[in-house]
Amino acid sequence: NTVMTQSPTSMFTSVGDRVTMSCKASQNVGINVGWYQQKTGQSPKRLIYWASNRDTGVPDRFTGSGSGTDFTLTISNMQAEDPAIYYCLQHNSYPWTFGGGTKLELK
């Protein structure tokens, strides 16, 4: 099974900061990676598909990059509405697997 390891597990940031979080796959998953945002008490929301494609309506401050085993989600200008848990997902092979999540909080 492909293990997706996210880092850091949590981070504190300020409005206006540039935020970078990592997701590493235990084997090559190509660009079969998505990023999901889950705010407290809500269903997850997909932000990025195929590693770097932004979903419709997702602000352009969210950017996904990477291929193979190393992936990154960057928030260029942290906003007050962005605190959430962010998950990466690989769907290159079954079982599809999520990372453990990065919890992003405001200072």
Add this chain to the structure above:
Amino acid sequence: EVQLVESGGGLVQPGRSMKLSCAASGFTFSNYGMAWVRQAPTKGLEWVATISYDGSSTYYRDSVKGRFTISRDNAKSTLYLQMNSLRSEDTATYYCTRGANWSPFAYWGQGTLVTVSS
């Protein structure tokens, strides 16, 4: 607007069965593969099962294989998850999801909570 509405969750005893439903609207249901994703209380996301657009192919995580069955009724635009021999570790919120752009989990329902406890 894509809408996915889950139902059928609740409290169930270990070893018993439960069937979840997901009513889909706002799109041509028969054109899309569908999936169930679950989230145990205070835990992360876990893929459970996927079914192809026509129901001909199904995939399961190992921990539910042989106990859970994903199915669909395209005439009713409804997705199902039959869960048998339930265990305490199956306690979770179960989400119905649909993909987009040939990539999964683009749309999510509000989830239905399944609690397995005596």
